[in-house]
Amino acid sequence: xxxxxxxxxxxxxxxxxxxxxxxxxxxxxxxxxxxxxxxxxxxxxxxxxxxxxxxxxxxxxxxxxxxxxxxxxxxxxxxxxxxxxxxxxxxxxxxxxxxxxxxxxxxxxxxxxxxxx
Amino acid sequence: xxxxxxxxxxxxxxxxxxxxxxxxxxxxxxxxxxxxxxxxxxxxxxxxxxxxxxxxxxxxxxxxxxxxxxxxxxxxxxxxxxxxxxxxxxxxxxxxxxxxxxxxxxxxx
Numbered sequence: 001x002x003x004x005x006x007x008x009x010x011x012x013x014x015x016x017x018x019x020x021x022x023x024x025x026x027x028x029x030x031x032x033x034x035x036x037x038x039x040x041x042x043x044x045x046x047x048x049x050x051x052x053x054x055x056x057x058x059x060x061x062x063x064x065x066x067x068x069x070x071x072x073x074x075x076x077x078x079x080x081x082x083x084x085x086x087x088x089x090x091x092x093x094x095x096x097x098x099x100x101x102x103x104x105x106x107x108x109x110x111x112x113x114x115x116x117x
Numbered sequence: 118x119x120x121x122x123x124x125x126x127x128x129x130x131x132x133x134x135x136x137x138x139x140x141x142x143x144x145x146x147x148x149x150x151x152x153x154x155x156x157x158x159x160x161x162x163x164x165x166x167x168x169x170x171x172x173x174x175x176x177x178x179x180x181x182x183x184x185x186x187x188x189x190x191x192x193x194x195x196x197x198x199x200x201x202x203x204x205x206x207x208x209x210x211x212x213x214x215x216x217x218x219x220x221x222x223x224x225x226x
Contacts, residue, residue, distance in 0.1 A: 006159070032212060043120055043205060043216045044160070093159045097212060105150055106214060108159035 003027055004096050006109030013084065014117055020080045021112045023094030029074040030096035034106060035067070038091040050077040084116045123206055123217035130196055131225055138220040139190040140206030148209040149182050149189040154219075155202045163204075164191070196224050 003026040011019050023033055031052045036044040048069055049057040056069035066088075068080040077096075081088055091113050095106035121142045130136060140149070148167055152160035164175050166182035166189060173180055179192045189206055201224050206217035 004159075034212075034214070043219050045216075046213065049212065095159075095214075105148075105162050105165050105209075108152075108161070110159045111157070113157070 004094065004107045004109040006094055006112055008112060009110060010113045010115075012115045012117065015085050016083055017116075018080055018082045019084055019114060020078055021092055021094075021114075023077045023079070023096070023109055025075045025096040025098075025107075028096075028098045030077075030098065031074060032097040033071060033077040034095045034097075035069065035077075035079050036093045036095070038093060038111075040091075044093060052077075081114065084114070086116045089114055089116045121206055121208055121215060121217035123220055125220060126218070127221040127223070129223045129225065132197060134196055136193040136196055136200070136222060137190060138204060139188060140208075140217045141188045142208055142215075143187070144208070144210075144215075145186040146208030146210055146215075147186075149180070150207040150209060150214070151178075151180050151189070151191045152205045152207060153202045154205060160205060193222075196222075198224050198226055200224050 005024045005026050007022045033050040035047045037047050038044045046059050047062045050069045050071040052071045052074055058064045071077040091111050093111040095108045121140050123140045150165050151163045153163055154160045164173050164180040169186050170184050171182040177194045181190055204220045207214045
């Protein structure tokens with residue numbers, strides 16, 4: 001089945017550091033990838049939609065200058081949390097859409113737990 | 118952001134029991150999905166429903182897409198300890214997934 005790989009799985013860093021998280025589709029091309037954030041004991045909240053070759057679309061309330069998204073190839077999207085602070089600590093999960101079909105399930109990565117000290 | 122209402126919030130059951138959980142929305146969705154998430158991992162797709170009224174099974178799991186397209190339920194029969202986790206429903210229109218609030222399932226041997 002379709003596999004999405006996310007790296008790193010865990011990051012612990014000091015406040016003010018910028019952190020890059022990678023999301024790769026391993027055996028399929030993904031023109032669209034999604035980034036979610038999940039706080040403890042809560043559901044997944046969509047942050048942004050990453051489109052290959054064009055700018056990402058951010059959900060309301062998500063700062064695009066804070067969460068930089070780059071989708072430079074059909075198999076890789078990156079999320080950079082710039083100048084991270086403790087309130088940015090969360091579980092970040094990406095997903096990828098296989099092909100260009102609509103209303104198809106997304107395949108999720110295993111998430112990145114970000115802890116800012 | 119928008120979320121779907123999922124109930125119950127948590128369940129503590131004995132191994133062998135059947136489980137039922139449901140998800141409701143004020144909006145119509147074209148596709149309903151059910152995911153399971155274990156600690157420290159991403160959600161894994163269990164069942165996808167594409168048509169109103171559709172009833173689909175995956176092993177011991179059965180899910181239905183409500184006729185109104187605003188709700189769905191998931192049943193797990195004869196639960197086993199490895200069914201432990203958080204179950205999320207999700208509604209899908211074109212590409213955007215809206216997740217439910219989750220049902221935390223604990224199974225005791």
